[in-house]
Amino acid sequence: MWQAEVRIDLDAIRDNVALMRAGTTAEVMAVVKGDGYGHGMLPSARAALAGGATWLGVATLEEGLVLRRAGLDVPVLAWLHSPGQALHEGVTAGIDLSASTLGLIDELVTAARRAERQARVHLKLDTGLSRGGATAAEWPAVLEAAAKAQADGDIDVVGVWSHFISSDLPDDPTVDHQLAAFADGLAVAERYGINPRYRHIANSAATLARPDAHYDLVRPGIACYGLSPVAGRQFGLRPAMTARARVAQTKRVPAGQGVSYGHTYYTERETTLALVPLGYADGVPRAASNAGPVQLGGKRRRVAGRVCMDQIVLDVGDDEVAAGDVATLFGPGDDGGPTADDWAEAAGTINYEIVTRFGSMRVPRVYDGDAATGAAA
């Protein structure tokens, strides 16, 4: 009998990707970094491909190699590399690699020669996020080096790309500014003879709300998992993850009883406490102490007192709740149940962090849906 579990509805992932695929003429790269945002990278990747994604996106080379080792042979882009990574392994595995510095282009040339195969490269332009990517000032030198390496046959510039600052606010002026900067960067690339097959800048929010940003390829992550990047809009997406546990113990306690570490919660009247075996080691944010919503016995409750490493306590009043009953922390929100968005609000974070945290080793992930059959294969 399961005690706590994270259920993943792979059909939801497939259908969310299909929804985005239907909304664009661009190809879809499903972003499966961070262990598929906590949903499991490989099953999520397979479900996304079943939904029409033709690319997979990851942050690190190692994540890309895991996809290849599992036999996934679709185009994969990995975009975050410190100097000295085993890039030749990525080149050998046919993984597309991002580059935005002269140092990395040099390393890719070396890697390509060692692998005796052209490196497939996406040049990244920083259009304002000030994270990865070449600045506008660095861009011409990066293009010049890339054009030379391409002429020498060492690299194939497959893509030019960038990333948004605030596309979760689709009308934010930075979106227009960045699109203009991206268009400028593409024009400069053309002057260096670089006309990539794939120009891409759209994450989930821009995929859903800014069709003018789609270009040749869109890179949705969070939306594949059914969570919306844009506050107050769901876009027809269905959340794929449900986190739940069976009550381990119940007890009657008097009014004025302090609950959990530090006694930050006191019962108002004689009541029943229910112990739920999920804690911060499993992904429950401690910041949601006295705030996180849990569905139990047909009602929504709040965590009473501090979230512990392994458990939380609920004050259920005089309701009939017994050990073994199922407490749902979050799920698709059917029948008014709490969602990852509700937990994000309770913990002062974003839905991305909530689901990604629930990838711990302790709680088994259980895969549901027709897509699970294909995903298991």
Ligand SMILES: *Cc1c(COP(=O)(O)O)cnc(C)c1O
């Ligand atoms: C994580 C990430 C994405 C996906 O972002 P979402 O907001 O989850 O859609 C796309 N591109 C890059 C570069 C990323 O790091």
